[in-house]
Amino acid sequence: MADSKKNRGASDRARIALGEAYEVAYWSKKFKVTPAKLKYAVKKVGHSAKKVEAYLNERKHLAADRARIAVTEPYEVRYWSKKLKVTPARLKAAVAAVGHSSKKVAAYVAKKKTAPKKKTGKKVAKKRVAKKKAA
Structure with a gap:
C-alpha cells in the first residue's frame, strides 16, 4: 500500500503505514486481526508486512493450543x-x-x-x- 498515492512501487507495498486508516483497515482484514493487534505487531517487529505476518502467525499458533x-x-x-x-x-x-x-x-x-x-x-x-x- 502506498503512503503517497503517487508512489506505488513494490517496496512501498511491502510496508505497513499505521498513519493511514485505509492501510490499517486493509492489513487488518488481510491478516484477520483487530487494528489494535496489527498496531502492536508493527511496533514489535517493524513495518515490514512479511515480518508482521510471521509474527502474527506465531502468535496465533501459541494462542490456539x-x-x-x-x-x-x-x-x-x-x-x-x-x-x-x-x-x-x-x-x-x-x-x-x-x-x-x-x-x-x-x-x-x-x-x-x-x-x-x-x-x-x-x-x-x-x-x-x-x-x-x-x-
Whole structure:
C-alpha cells in the first residue's frame, strides 16, 4: 500500500503505514486481526508486512493450543524446557513417553525428578574389592 498515492512501487507495498486508516483497515482484514493487534505487531517487529505476518502467525499458533507441546517448534521447546526446568532432550523424551499434553508432561517430569535413583555403589565397591584381592 502506498503512503503517497503517487508512489506505488513494490517496496512501498511491502510496508505497513499505521498513519493511514485505509492501510490499517486493509492489513487488518488481510491478516484477520483487530487494528489494535496489527498496531502492536508493527511496533514489535517493524513495518515490514512479511515480518508482521510471521509474527502474527506465531502468535496465533501459541494462542490456539497452549496446553499442547509441539516439539517441532524450537521456540516451544525452549519455553517448555525453561518452564519445567529440564533439558530439551529430557522434554522431548517426556513428550515421546506421555504425549503432547503439557499437564501430562509436567507430571511425568516431576515424577522422574522425585523418583529415587538406583543404588549401584555397592556393586561397584564389591568389584573393586574383588580386583584388589585377586591382584
